[in-house]
Amino acid sequence: MDRVLVRLIAATSFLALSLLPALSEPKHGIAMQGEPALPADYTHFDYVNPDAPKGGSVTYCVVGSFDNLNPFILKSLRTTARGMIDTVYGNLVFEPLMQRNYNEPFSLYGLLADSADMDPDRKSIEFHLDPNAKWSDGQPVTPEDVLFTYDVFKDKGRPPYSDRMSMIARLEKTGDHSVKFTFNEKANREFPLIVALTPIIPKHAFDKETFDKTSLKPLIGSGPYTVDKVQPGQRIVFKRNPNYWGKDIPSKRGFDNFNQITIEYFLNANAKTEAFKKGICALDDETDPVKRDRDIDFPAFRKGDVKQEYFNTGIPPVVTGFLFNTRLPKFSNPVVRRALGMLYDFEWANKNLFAGKFNRTMSFWQ
Known part of the structure; x- marks a missing residue:
């Protein structure tokens, strides 16, 4: 009787162990x-x-x-x-x-x-x-x-x-x-x-x-850079941390190459573009093709110190257009919104305002 009981307990214990979920290995x-x-x-x-x-x-x-x-x-x-x-x-x-x-x-x-x-x-x-x-x-x-x-x-x-x-x-x-x-x-x-x-x-x-108070005091983080200089509203300068712990781990190898990164602030896009023309900014981005073509003619570009490059991102286009606030009663009816969309003469606007350089998207989620 005791031997049978021992066998039964052993079998039950084995069954309980076999029902435990298999331990998975941590993955990279x-x-x-x-x-x-x-x-x-x-x-x-x-x-x-x-x-x-x-x-x-x-x-x-x-x-x-x-x-x-x-x-x-x-x-x-x-x-x-x-x-x-x-x-x-x-x-x-x-x-x-x-x-x-x-x-x-x-x-x-x-x-x-x-x-x-x-x-x-x-x-x-x-x-x-x-x-x-x-x-x-x-x-x-x-x-x-x-x-x-x-x-x-x-x-x-x-x-x-x-x-x-x-x-x-x-x-x-x-x-x-x-x-x-x-x-x-x-x-x-x-x-x-x-x-x-x-x-x-x-x-x-x-x-x-x-914690929820604003601060201009340089903060401690684990990243590859530390805050070096702060001019509120105008400029922040980061310097590369030579003792950055992660510089040799695979996911960070080849990144964080500049010794110093400066971010300059400007009140408007025109001031930022003019700063780029003077050599202050490393790059400039402009989504308006007409403005881009107009602004690209400046001495540094003609000398070859500035390069213009077009490339295909391979991702869906970013929508530029009008968005209706549907919380307002006058825009709450989808038929009204559809009618306003039909009234918009894209072909005329594209030709006369944007030099024919835009393609019309088929939806907001194209």
Whole structure:
């Protein structure tokens, strides 16, 4: 009888063990669909020169002003200095857990976190921080920094950062270098990647009580640059951190090559264009083809010091046109909006105002 009972217990224990979910291995990258294209032993992104020389300086020019260096707060949202976190000029000061590879539709690779363990159903994800990750003051990046980031964003941050805790059921430290996010029913399949792209801030360098106040004091981040000079509303200068912790990791190899990056501010587009003509700005962008052709005739261009280049981006066109405020009663009827669209003489406007250089899109979502 005892022998049978022992066998029954052993069989039951084996069945219980066999029903446990298989433990997955942390991966070097995650993707929105399928698997990341690059293997675990990749050395750099395909579109980057890993041996690009370091040095020199570059000046970018923008229209506007700034009175704040903290990009995560609601106050001065539209007047925060460019470059702190920036889709155009780069995340110079603050970094996310993982880095996007723009050669793929939506794949992320290790940055502050060198690997991630994502549940197949995307109900949770565990990030394993790179033990070498450091803030610009030399202190290590820790799980406590990740926990603090989400805590302070929830209470003091601006959208969309302030909304992300509403989709997280639990956020916990799971090891000396790891944190785990468990999601609730509000989260979708993309949300683990959104979490991976959320910038992380240092707990020791911020005071939660005053976090939502604007500041022009240079902030500590983990990124490749530090703030060197600030002239409010006019200029911000970043210098490359020679001790940047991530300069040799694959997702950052070949990036961050200038020793100095300056962003100059101008009150309007005309002033910015004139500054470009004088050699202050490294590049100029202009979406109006007539204005571009008119402004391109200046001495530096005729001497060959300025180059004009056309290229096909391969992405859907950006819509330029009129948008109706459908909250107003006069625009609420779709038949009225359709009639106004039919009244607009695109062919005449294109010929007489834009030198025939535009093509009409078929919809806002072409």
